[in-house]
Amino acid sequence: MGLLTGALPDFPWDTLAPHKERAAAFPGGIVDLSVGTPVDPTPSVVREALAAAADSPGYPTTAGTPELRQAVVDWFARRRGVRGLDPAGVLPTIGSKELVAFLPSLLGLGAGDVVLHPSAAYPTYDVGARLAGATPEPTDDPATRLADGGVRLVWLNSPGNPTGEVLGVEELARIVDAARAAAARDGRPVVVASDECYAELAWAEPWASQGIPSVLDPRVTGGDLTGLLAVYSLSKQSNLAGYRAAFVAGDPALVGELLEVRKHAGMIVPGPVQAATTAALADDAHVADQRERYRHRRTTLRAAFEQAGYTIDGSHAGLYLWVRPEGGDQDSWSTVADLASLGILVAPGAFYGAPRHVRAALTATDERIAEAAARLAGA
Numbered sequence: 001m002g003l004l005t006g007a008l009p010d011f012p013w014d015t016l017a018p019h020k021e022r023a024a025a026f027p028g029g030i031v032d033l034s035v036g037t038p039v040d041p042t043p044s045v046v047r048e049a050l051a052a053a054a055d056s057p058g059y060p061t062t063a064g065t066p067e068l069r070q071a072v073v074d075w076f077a078r079r080r081g082v083r084g085l086d087p088a089g090v091l092p093t094i095g096s097k098e099l100v101a102f103l104p105s106l107l108g109l110g111a112g113d114v115v116l117h118p119s120a121a122y123p124t125y126d127v128g129a130r131l132a133g134a135t136p137e138p139t140d141d142p143a144t145r146l147a148d149g150g151v152r153l154v155w156l157n158s159p160g161n162p163t164g165e166v167l168g169v170e171e172l173a174r175i176v177d178a179a180r181a182a183a184a185r186d187g188r189p190v191v192v193a194s195d196e197c198y199a200e201l202a203w204a205e206p207w208a209s210q211g212i213p214s215v216l217d218p219r220v221t222g223g224d225l226t227g228l229l230a231v232y233s234l235s236k237q238s239n240l241a242g243y244r245a246a247f248v249a250g251d252p253a254l255v256g257e258l259l260e261v262r263k264h265a266g267m268i269v270p271g272p273v274q275a276a277t278t279a280a281l282a283d284d285a286h287v288a289d290q291r292e293r294y295r296h297r298r299t300t301l302r303a304a305f306e307q308a309g310y311t312i313d314g315s316h317a318g319l320y321l322w323v324r325p326e327g328g329d330q331d332s333w334s335t336v337a338d339l340a341s342l343g344i345l346v347a348p349g350a351f352y353g354a355p356r357h358v359r360a361a362l363t364a365t366d367e368r369i370a371e372a373a374a375r376l377a378g379a
Contacts, residue, residue, distance in 0.1 A: 001244065002187045012123060012351040018234045019340040028342025031372040033360040034302075036161075036319045038239040040293060040365075042044035043286035046238060049279035053272040062263045062269035064092040064247075068274045071281040072247055079284070080199065082216045089225065089252035091259055092269040092277065095244035096197055096233035100124045100155075103193060103229075104132035106261050109152050116142045117155040120163050120354040123197070138353055143178035149186060154179055156194040159201070159212060159317035162352045162359040166202070166316050169213045171313045172220040179227065189227055191254065197233040197246075198318035200287055201294060207317055216250055225251045236319055238280045244269070245277040297362045297369045305360070313357065321360045323347075332358050341377040 016034060024030040063069070069087040076082040093099040101124050106113055110133045118126035119138040129136035134152070139145045142154050154175065158167035167175075172194075179190040194215035202208045213220065216230050229250040235241035248255065262268075269277075280286075301314055302321055311326045321344070325335060332348035335358045339346050349357035364372070 016336075016347070019336050020345050022337075023340040023343045024346040024376075028203065028343060028371060031344045031364060031368045031375070033362075033364055033372065034347045036236070036361040036363050036366075038235065038241050038363055040239050040248075040290065042239050042281070043280065045283050045286060046240065046243075046276045046280045050243075050272050050276040050306055052084055053275035056271040058271075060268050060274060062091075063259055064090065064269065064270045065271075065274050065278070068092060068247075068281075070247055071278045074209045074216070075281045076216065076249065079211070080214045080217070081211065082214055082218070085216070085249060086252045089255045090247060090249045091255050091262070092274060093231075093246045094267060095235070095241075096195065096231050096246040097124055098267070099231055099246065099248055100195060101128040101131060103258075104128050104134050104153055106258050107132075107153060107191060110135040112150070113152040115153045115155065116145060118157055118160060120160070120349070120352050120357075121155075121157060122161045123351060125157075129153075143174045145323075146178040146182040146190070149182065150240060151182060151190055153186065154190065154192045156192065156215060158194060158196060159198040159207075159265070160314070161195075161198065161318060162320050162347070162349065162357070163313070163322050164198075164203075164315035164318045164320060166204075166207050166212055169217060169219045172213060172215055173218070173222075176215065176220055176228065183227065191227050191229065193229040193231060193248075195231045197231065197236055199232070200237040201291060201319060202317040203295065204316035212317060219228075227251055227254065227255060228268055234277060234280050235359045237290060239279060239290065240276070240319070242277060243273050245280065247277075293366075294362050297364070297366065300369050300373050301362065303361065304376040308376040308379055319362050319370055322357050323360055324349075324357045329356060331355060342379055344372050344375060 069090040072090045073085045076085050098264045113134040115129035115134050115136050119140045126136040136362040179192045183190040199212045202212050214230050230246050233246040273371045309326045310323050332350050332355050346360045
């Protein structure tokens with residue numbers, strides 16, 4: 001049995017095909033809320049930067065241009081409350097998913113090493129551990145689990161996909177302190193990596209007014225970034241999923257180790273995409289505009305689900321509503337089928353280790369969101 005068939009689960013979205021077919025047959029067509037892929041235009045400031053850098057005959061640098069690294073440093077200071085980040089602690093990545101999938105391997109993890117991730121989680125955390133030969137372990141209390149030993153990597157996801165939950169400063173600090181205590185006790189490094197790609201999309205207080213804290217926040221780190229990484233993608237805030245524009249930032253020594261491996265492997269962000277990423281990070285106006293589009297869609301869709309007898313849990317930030325039938329204990333696949341009968345396709349919580357919820361994305365046009373709301377009202 002080969003690696004792909006023996007170590008990895010089936011690709012989950014393939015199993016949605018029958019429900020997608022049923023939803024597509026509904027009069028007026030499918031409203032696809034199953035995948036969080038952006039549908040709005042890429043901002044002109046980004047497209048112009050890409051075009052200006054299109055004459056790019058030479059190899060780009062794996063570490064990223066000085067301009068890109070500085071743009072990340074400036075963005076963290078301006079938008080995330082993280083000041084004084086070392087540009088040497090910044091590394092562009094080919095989207096954030098590849099970094100999530102390969103970080104355990106890049107860190108040299110293997111048999112006997114435990115990778116913690118949230119219980120309700122994006123499946124790539126689990127897949128990345130398996131690719132490295134390590135052991136994935138879901139938990140909602142990583143700080144307590146760290147005391148038992150064996151953990152080499154802790155994945156945090158705040159705001160969370162699919163739940164939209166946010167980790168506050170106190171909880172982040174508790175996890176970082178526990179990881180450092182475990183590393184000191186066991187004499188082996190423990191990396192805390194936080195996937196923060198929805199951080200610009202806060203809906204509930206206090207996050208909407210105060211901002212969502214990063215694992216690199218000095219209130220979390222005490223001014224020491226050792227063993228800490230923040231992963232970020234511009235796919236969501238800037239409609240750049242097609243550009244594969246992302247980065248990892250944090251501990252300069254740790255980022256330097258990742259850089260050396262990536263140089264050997266040729267994992268390089270194309271030069272024009274680096275230029276586009278630099279432009280996107282420097283412009284907050286398009287992010288504010290996109291946030292308002294999602295705010296409007298979220299308000300419309302949330303009200304429609306609740307009026308149709310569904311409950312929304314969590315969903316304090318991010319691109320999704322975490323939905324379940326009100327007062328029921330229905331399996332997520334049954335809810336997927338119910339909604340597909342209305343021409344609405346959502347993702348079952350079973351994909352994320354949560355069998356009683358479904359995930360509904362806000363990434364559909366205003367017209368399709370309005371259509372979904374009308375169908376829910378009619379039901």
